[in-house]
Amino acid sequence: MDLTFTDAEDGFRAEARSWLEANVPAKPLPSGDTAEGFARHLDWERSLFEARWSVVSWPERYGGRDASLWEWLVFEEEYSRVGAPQRVTQNGIFLLAPTVFEFGTPEQQDRILPRMAAAEDLWCQGWSEPDAGSDLAGIKSRAVRDEAAGGWRVTGQKTWTTRGAFCTHLFGLFRTDPDAERHRGMSYLLIPLKAEGVTVRGVGRLDGDEGFAEVFFEDVFVPDADVLGGVNEGWGVAMATTSSERGLTLRSPGRFTAACDRLVDLCHRQGAVASDPRLRDDVAQAWMDAEAYRLFTLRDITDMVEGRSLGARSSLNKVWWSELDVRLHEAALELLGPLAELDGDAPAAIDGGAWMKGYQFSLSGPIYAGTNEIQRNVIAERLLGLPRK
Amino acid sequence: MRFAFTDDQLLFRDTVRDLLDKECQPEHVRFAWVDGDGRLPQLWQSLGEMGVLGVQAPDAHGGLGLSELDLVLLLEETGRAGLPDPIVETAAVAVPLLAEVAPPELQAAWLPGLVGGGSLVTTQLGGPLVACADTADLVLAVRAEQVVAVPRAALRLERQPSVDGSRRLFRVDWQDDDAVVLAAGSVAADSRDRAHDRGAVATAAQLLGLGARMLDMTVDYVQERRQFGVPIGSFQAVKHHLADAMLQLEFARPVVYAAAWALATGDPDASRAASHAKAAASDAARFVGRQALQCHGAIGYTVEYDLHLYLKRAWALSATWGDAAFHRRRVAEFVLGPPDLPDRPSRSEEIHHG
Numbered sequence: 001m002d003l004t005f006t007d008a009e010d011g012f013r014a015e016a017r018s019w020l021e022a023n024v025p026a027k028p029l030p031s032g033d034t035a036e037g038f039a040r041h042l043d044w045e046r047s048l049f050e051a052r053w054s055v056v057s058w059p060e061r062y063g064g065r066d067a068s069l070w071e072w073l074v075f076e077e078e079y080s081r082v083g084a085p086q087r088v089t090q091n092g093i094f095l096l097a098p099t100v101f102e103f104g105t106p107e108q109q110d111r112i113l114p115r116m117a118a119a120e121d122l123w124c125q126g127w128s129e130p131d132a133g134s135d136l137a138g139i140k141s142r143a144v145r146d147e148a149a150g151g152w153r154v155t156g157q158k159t160w161t162t163r164g165a166f167c168t169h170l171f172g173l174f175r176t177d178p179d180a181e182r183h184r185g186m187s188y189l190l191i192p193l194k195a196e197g198v199t200v201r202g203v204g205r206l207d208g209d210e211g212f213a214e215v216f217f218e219d220v221f222v223p224d225a226d227v228l229g230g231v232n233e234g235w236g237v238a239m240a241t242t243s244s245e246r247g248l249t250l251r252s253p254g255r256f257t258a259a260c261d262r263l264v265d266l267c268h269r270q271g272a273v274a275s276d277p278r279l280r281d282d283v284a285q286a287w288m289d290a291e292a293y294r295l296f297t298l299r300d301i302t303d304m305v306e307g308r309s310l311g312a313r314s315s316l317n318k319v320w321w322s323e324l325d326v327r328l329h330e331a332a333l334e335l336l337g338p339l340a341e342l343d344g345d346a347p348a349a350i351d352g353g354a355w356m357k358g359y360q361f362s363l364s365g366p367i368y369a370g371t372n373e374i375q376r377n378v379i380a381e382r383l384l385g386l387p388r389k
Numbered sequence: 390m391r392f393a394f395t396d397d398q399l400l401f402r403d404t405v406r407d408l409l410d411k412e413c414q415p416e417h418v419r420f421a422w423v424d425g426d427g428r429l430p431q432l433w434q435s436l437g438e439m440g441v442l443g444v445q446a447p448d449a450h451g452g453l454g455l456s457e458l459d460l461v462l463l464l465e466e467t468g469r470a471g472l473p474d475p476i477v478e479t480a481a482v483a484v485p486l487l488a489e490v491a492p493p494e495l496q497a498a499w500l501p502g503l504v505g506g507g508s509l510v511t512t513q514l515g516g517p518l519v520a521c522a523d524t525a526d527l528v529l530a531v532r533a534e535q536v537v538a539v540p541r542a543a544l545r546l547e548r549q550p551s552v553d554g555s556r557r558l559f560r561v562d563w564q565d566d567d568a569v570v571l572a573a574g575s576v577a578a579d580s581r582d583r584a585h586d587r588g589a590v591a592t593a594a595q596l597l598g599l600g601a602r603m604l605d606m607t608v609d610y611v612q613e614r615r616q617f618g619v620p621i622g623s624f625q626a627v628k629h630h631l632a633d634a635m636l637q638l639e640f641a642r643p644v645v646y647a648a649a650w651a652l653a654t655g656d657p658d659a660s661r662a663a664s665h666a667k668a669a670a671s672d673a674a675r676f677v678g679r680q681a682l683q684c685h686g687a688i689g690y691t692v693e694y695d696l697h698l699y700l701k702r703a704w705a706l707s708a709t710w711g712d713a714a715f716h717r718r719r720v721a722e723f724v725l726g727p728p729d730l731p732d733r734p735s736r737s738e739e740i741h742h743g
Contacts, residue, residue, distance in 0.1 A: 292665075296640055
């Protein structure tokens with residue numbers, strides 16, 4: 001066991017830190033889940049790409065740095081530490097990309113990945129449907145074979161599509177064999193949102209941003225070249241994506257350790273409140289929970305580097321980070337007391353209202369990426385071996 | 390960076406687990422409840438021969454010359470088995486403390502017997518009470534800012550029965566003239582704090598093992614026990630109780646291992662890591678115990694069934710060497726600085742002098 005970074009990794013950290021400190025916008029950008037904010041975030045994404053920081057762990061030929069998983073972790077720590085903007089490209093680079101690396105043909109990789117890295121194509125996720133949320137295998141949107149045209153014709157509806165109103169492309173699951181057992185007849189399709197027959201409607205979220213969208217498909221043509229993985233093998237491909245979503249690639253520990261550092265700073269700024277033993281306990285507990293997540297992921301990465309599969313363990317990660325994020329923000333709201341409710345526009349708001357905004361976002365964590373009830377079922381059935389029925 | 394144990398460390402763990410599976414079964418733990426001195430002398434001898442007691446002792450005195458990191462998995466196994474003997478006080482605390490502060494002639498006199506399992510040293514460093522003071526040859530303690538060793542003959546003992554019937558706890562007293570002073574001043578304070586950190590991490594490791602034991606028992610039970618025509622483990626309410634138990638345990642585990650690494654390498658944050666480990670493991674073991682009892686139902690609430698042996702040990706160990714509240718406040722002091730309450734002594738003063 002060695003819990004220290006190498007000199008080379010420290011050098012990588014110093015390089016990342018100095019670039020981020022020089023380039024991160026001094027004033028926080030408006031939320032990336034609004035039309036105006038999304039455009040500002042794209043400028044940021046493109047400057048990240050130009051300096052080759054947008055996808056550090058990818059091969060150089062796709063715009064990355066061939067960084068190791070440890071270096072990726074270091075970059076994520078530094079990124080969160082300086083409070084750099086949210087990654088509006090995350091569903092592409094953190095969720096779709098690992099799946100393209102694993103299942104994509106060389107032609108698909110060469111076509112999709114460079115444009116994703118450069119934030120030219122912006123990907124959103126098409127999983128949930130009005131009648132298929134936790135029961136993802138219950139999706140009904142259909143893709144019917146069009147042999148003459150060499151592809152599929154898609155009809156149906158996806159919903160709760162994050163930043164769907166601002167993105168250019170969607171990846172999702174569609175039923176390609178209506179007669180097969182329900183986990184077997186699905187395929188993983190890649191669809192440009194400007195394709196004929198696609199309609200996108202934004203939906204306002206609890207936190208006030210227009211971050212959600214409904215996406216309607218009416219006889220939309222998808223060529224064979226845009227099926228990722230085999231036809232009717234979409235469930236297995238999608239499970240690879242959900243493993244990334246639940247696990248550490250979407251929510252690296254730096255995000256929470258940095259939030260805890262800011263919580264500690266808030267605790268000091270709130271002065272006398274810092275002497276309340278219960279609030280001190282809550283802050284300490286949040287700090288410990290974030291540190292536990294960091295240490296847990298060090299073990300995850302060790303296992304990945306040494307070729308041991310994480311499997312269903314990503315469900316443990318997902319419950320932990322999502323619930324610690326809620327508790328962390330609850331502690332912050334208690335420190336703020338009567339000022340906690342203030343919106344970012346309020347002159348008296350502390351930290352631009354970021355804690356209430358963050359609290360509202362944290363409450364989505366136990367819901368998205370598979371509800372925590374589903375994760376607990378996975379933990380019980382696949383890690384503890386309890387019977388499914 | 391590598392957060393994993395070596396093959397040798399894992400093999401040592403497996404060997405100790407095999408021994409304990411044979412020699413420390415529930416009936417052995419039950420024997421310790423009713424036996425006079427609450428110990429398993431043959432097993433203790435075997436642990437000595439296997440090198441477990443002397444992991445942290447110098448080679449010159451029969452030890453392995455290894456570190457907290459080599460001991461932590463073995464302690465976890467002793468927790469899983471519910472080993473009644475005071476292995477934390479002996480192997481994890483007394484051995485490295487004596488190696489640090491005892492003069493060479495006393496090390497030569499005491500360590501070989503201790504490492505081999507022929508003699509026993511316990512401590513009054515994890516709280517006011519002393520485990521196995523009646524069968525120990527020596528008690529290590531702190532009095533008047535000195536680290537002292539008191540021979541058993543000089544001790545006045547008052548038995549303090551525990552909820553865990555396999556523990557033998559005593560309040561102890563002695564005349565200062567009968568104690569050997571091992572360290573004084575800042576050396577004593579430093580070695581006391583280090584001993585407390587070691588005891589906390591070692592106990593945290595045992596709590597991980599106890600938690601795993603209770604979770605394993607419960608996972609087996611809910612698959613056998615049928616109600617409404619199906620195993621109760623197929624009910625979502627039961628699944629979620631046990632998923633929550635696993636979560637608490639699995640996120641305490643790397644914290645405990647990292648704390649052992651921090652102690653072994655002299656990391657500057659080792660005390661913070663030790664307190665984090667004990668807080669997390671204490672909370673986790675108590676929580677797993679509650680879920681285990683609930684999922685067993687009434688059978689778990691009997692003394693005929695084995696669960697109570699491990700449940701009560703978990704209660705005892707979660708409170709000794711500093712409970713979760715104590716260690717959480719200590720983490721808060723590291724992370725936030727001292728509280729703004731000048732008229733109140735800090736908790737670390739309370740535990741050592743209160």
